[in-house]
Amino acid sequence: MTSPETAPSSTGPVRYAVVGLGQIAQQAFLPAMARTTNSELAALVTGTPGKAAELAERYGASAHSYDDYPALLASGDIDAVYVATPVFRHREFAEPALEAGIHVLLEKPMEVSVADCRALVDAAQRGGAQLMVAYRLHHEPGTLELVTRVRDEGLVGDPRLFTAVFSQDIDEANHRGHSGFWGGPVPDMGNYPLNEVRNLFGSEPVEVFAMGVSTPGRGFNFDDTVAVTLRFPGERLAQFAISYAGEATEHFMVVGTEGSVSAQPCFGFGPGVGISYTVTRGGRTETCTHDPVEQFAGQTEYFSECILTGTAPEADGEEGLLDIRVHEAVLESLQTGRPVRLEPAGRAVRPSADQARSLAPVEEPEDDELVAQVPQNG
Numbered sequence: 001m002t003s004p005e006t007a008p009s010s011t012g013p014v015r016y017a018v019v020g021l022g023q024i025a026q027q028a029f030l031p032a033m034a035r036t037t038n039s040e041l042a043a044l045v046t047g048t049p050g051k052a053a054e055l056a057e058r059y060g061a062s063a064h065s066y067d068d069y070p071a072l073l074a075s076g077d078i079d080a081v082y083v084a085t086p087v088f089r090h091r092e093f094a095e096p097a098l099e100a101g102i103h104v105l106l107e108k109p110m111e112v113s114v115a116d117c118r119a120l121v122d123a124a125q126r127g128g129a130q131l132m133v134a135y136r137l138h139h140e141p142g143t144l145e146l147v148t149r150v151r152d153e154g155l156v157g158d159p160r161l162f163t164a165v166f167s168q169d170i171d172e173a174n175h176r177g178h179s180g181f182w183g184g185p186v187p188d189m190g191n192y193p194l195n196e197v198r199n200l201f202g203s204e205p206v207e208v209f210a211m212g213v214s215t216p217g218r219g220f221n222f223d224d225t226v227a228v229t230l231r232f233p234g235e236r237l238a239q240f241a242i243s244y245a246g247e248a249t250e251h252f253m254v255v256g257t258e259g260s261v262s263a264q265p266c267f268g269f270g271p272g273v274g275i276s277y278t279v280t281r282g283g284r285t286e287t288c289t290h291d292p293v294e295q296f297a298g299q300t301e302y303f304s305e306c307i308l309t310g311t312a313p314e315a316d317g318e319e320g321l322l323d324i325r326v327h328e329a330v331l332e333s334l335q336t337g338r339p340v341r342l343e344p345a346g347r348a349v350r351p352s353a354d355q356a357r358s359l360a361p362v363e364e365p366e367d368d369e370l371v372a373q374v375p376q377n378g
Helices: 023-035 049-059 066-074 087-099 114-127 141-153 191-201 295-309 317-336
Strands: 014-019 039-046 062-065 080-083 103-106 131-133 159-169 207-213 225-232 236-243 245-256 260-263 276-281 284-289
Touching: 014 023, 014 295, 023 039, 023 049, 023 295, 039 049, 039 066, 039 295, 049 062, 062 066, 066 087, 080 087, 080 295, 087 103, 087 114, 103 114, 103 295, 114 131, 114 317, 131 295, 131 317, 141 191, 141 260, 141 276, 141 284, 159 191, 191 225, 191 236, 191 245, 191 317, 207 317, 225 317, 236 245
Parallel strands: 014 039, 014 080, 039 062, 080 103, 103 131, 159 236
Antiparallel strands: 159 245, 207 225, 225 236, 245 260, 260 276, 276 284
């Protein structure tokens, strides 16, 4: 069995298994592994045998079924797993890995409940393994620059208001289109503005209110468009709207006592996506642009560095849990039509500039090159 004390060596590489071979794994994570200097792909795990075999041949990795997973964890052939299954199966695969001393890079959102998140944190402690939630923007240079300038350097004075819109036109045939609330826009896309504002404000919300609608003519089994309002300590407000049924768009704005800053693009990734933001203060405007980077390789290289050095990763299980408790409150508000109060919470560790990684982007496979996968945008 692999353990953090015996494998990998202090110089790596960290050997990864990818669990769940949907669009995010095929189009982003697997190609990105080629850019890392301390990580390598060792195994692929899926419930679709033909998919595993074809991708294993393409990437030079071993192929395994979900039934084979316990044997893979005990084989000594892997040091870490990247779990990219639908969110309601995250604990199913992450928990046994952590208990076996296998490190876990877990796609966001972390799980479907705070209780499940706590179970994963406990499993990591029992197994002595590292757990990191895959907030790729926590390693993207432009995002980190903006967050630290607003939060720590007073870029816009005292930040008082955050607003954001994030929408895509999701194909109902994709698993996101029929997985219920936990596959829908709130935890999937809402995770981005929620996590952004928590770290821009450097605090945790204390009240949540949400309103949702279903677009006529669409076949989702959840509210496909949702607006969320958050109250933060110090009488700060945040509002964001997310949608599975609109033209693709992404932007946010922070308004402070001495200026404002807007970002667009701000949540996406890809070889042509460079994070950009514009600051307005005293009637003067400054635009800051950043070249595209390989976001998935950056987060993986950072996590492997943490594994190799025994350093706790910043986006640990607590970070994931703090987002999930808000998603739970959004669901409750949608069901009751009332605001939901949250217990005060704190977070000692926030994203910092030294987490930035600037690896060159890779070309992504086109949708028609994906294996046994309905693309999310049809």
